[in-house]
Amino acid sequence: MPPNKMYISTVNHIGCTTRFLLVEPLNFKSKCPDCQAKIEKNEKWTISRLPCPLAQSHEDLACGIVIKPSNGHFKSYKLGDDLHIGISNSQGLIYSFWTKGIEIDTSKWENSLKILDFRAFFFENLNLLDNSMDFFVEIQRKMKKFDKSKYMENDWNCFDFVMEYMKFTNYRNYRSKIDFLEEFVTKKLENVVKYCMLFEKLSNK
Incomplete structure (x- = not known):
């Protein structure tokens, strides 16, 4: 293993x-x-x-919204530390936005946390999910809305990228990032921190 x-x-x-x-x-x-x-x-x-809240494979990552610490691993994460967020397609590829613009990657997302699964929303039609993601990214690149020059750490970042996608698919249109965090992130993040603390405690026995 x-x-x-x-x-x-x-x-x-x-x-x-x-x-x-x-x-x-x-x-x-x-x-x-x-x-x-x-x-x-x-x-x-x-x-x-025990059920592990963190993604342990590409299959665990697929078809949803995922978060990870901006620096390091959840093992060393403390509530309040910066997070990075992205959207995964059916193959577990993560689309996200940061200082280099829109990035498509999977290697940096080991042991991340999936906070929302899109499969039910797309009626298990994974091609529809993948096509919507590719079309969204294509539009954003043409409009340069998420060009690397537009990135601002606090005002136009990875969370904005995710919420724009949710608006694009008519999944949800949030008034603020706080509403999004309260619905999808806060409780799951607390559970991950507890799980990692227990894992570390048991590992050091």
């Missing part, structure tokens, strides 16, 4: 009521904290992976 994966599993076994948490890959030298039984790969042990 690649080292950047961030999975946490619950572990327990027959004959003991204690359930405990471990990060993956599991260390099979570990022992039950209650009865000291050694973890084994057999039917006596139950290992269940």
